[in-house]
Amino acid sequence: MAGETARAGAVGQALLAIGDQWTLLILQRAFHLRVRRFADWRDALGVSESVLSARLKELQAGGLLAPSPYRTDGRTRTEYLLTEKSLDLWPLLIALWSWERAWVPRRAALPALLHHGCGAPTDADLGCAACGAAPVTARDVATERGAATFAQVAVPRLHRRTVRPPAQDDPLSYFPETFEILGDRWATVLLAASLLGVRRFADYERELGVAPSVLAGRLRRFTDLGVLALDAADGRPRYRLTDKGLAFFGVFALLTDWAQRWYTGPPGTDLRLVHRACGRRLRPFLRCRGCGQALERTAVGFAPAGGAAPAGR
Template sequence: MLGVLGDEWTLLLVQQSLLGATRYGEFAARLPISHAVLTKRLTALTTDGLLERTLYQQRPPRYEYVLTPKGRSLWPVLTAIWEWERRWVPDHAERLPTMHHLSCDAEFAPQLTCRACDQVVTEKELTVAWGPSGSWKRSMPAESTRRRATSDAAGRAGLFPETMTILGNRWAFALLVAAFVGTTRFNDFAGQLGAPPGSLTDRLQSLTAGGVLDAVGGRYALTEKGRATFPILITALQWAQRWFAAPEGPAVLLRHQSCGDAFEAVLSCDQCAGALRGADVEDRH
């Protein structure tokens, strides 16, 4: 999951696909991306199964890139990122637009709710346990997430700057997950994750500098800003467990304490309480 989502261009290309872009020229016109990077990312998205390359013209042959169900189902992750960056990251060149829910015709914020009981859920109401395929060791990718080549620098987007400090680095994402399940001390992070001390120190400093963690008395605790990343983590985890399923079963088991059922996240509108659909969410500048 981190190998696919830990790249800002991937997220932005999927975002534009959800907004209707299918052709190379449309992506190039909508994003500040070089042709070399765009070609590389479209190829990667096709290889990863998020887009399907289909012929729409014979002479000369021309292709378009159409979202697969795997790519389309990323809309909750993108919606969660949009909301977090809009509320907690002020350093955007242009302020991110508000969200508009077509079903109730209102500006809204997405809420994380339980499919079984429709209640709004925070991390405090979930019980988390490893599943049959789960462990810290197994859940860490063998290599760092996909990095931008040096040639990407001319076309960097920077539209999800702080999200990428989390999703774009395997140790940062794992640290945040560990913090949500109660880990607070350096040695405990190191023991659970198996991260090199230098990498662990660097990521803890980065998350602290970004206001996601607070360091007091040798312990690291989630700030309000850090806790607000919970919908991003949950929607990304849910997407990963759907599309990268292990034969023996899920890696992580979640249970909603209030209703006692296995937890499946649903994003809902805070104005009408209706479950959101990707097609019913639009931006309003």
């Protein structure tokens, strides 16, 4: 291959833009609580001013937040508004909520998802916009890729991983397992490779071009999280996705879809998800599990779970 510089594919570029715990939390607050101002993010997230300032700069550079002046106390200050590009992330944030709610035990209950169309608390199923079928799961979709290796899907990380999640008792802030997957480049491509059918250590190693020690650590972490299960019954160890791992497919499909709308990678780095039943490229949409209508961004919201919500769910 002529190009020696492994420029990231569209999914890699998308992960570079949003695959960070603080970045996701900043966007989540902007979506769900309409946070627009520096001090409000700082106070809500307990994030240091230097970290917050750096993330807001990156979000602006990436076209995910737009600065807008406002007047207060006779002074002009800046607030940050979601853009068309970041507003387009709404189904991904809902899919993250849905996965955490279904699979991750938690101390503080997640807020409830409300569909204004039917007026009820609900959950969201992934569907295929081409044929209207829902739910569509990982088993209903063929994932293909071009000739490029996953090294081009992966990207260097901008930030050190944040080890301690913030505000564990805050239901909006605590998405621990999501951050382990989306906030780490190798974790994300490992999951992508698994969805493409990679099962063996040597195959992961070759596909990802990752050091064996790093790979072993991620595989161990994923088995600890219950996203992968190690099957070594016949002496030929294989990693397979569990139901919990397969359920992350919705997030992956929406991330891929968003990435391909907003980023362009080098030739051959494209991931292609095909809905087997209709044979067309999967354009995911979210459907209300209660009433069966397609969810629209302006017709969904979150309500505090309240004191009566059971703990651990």
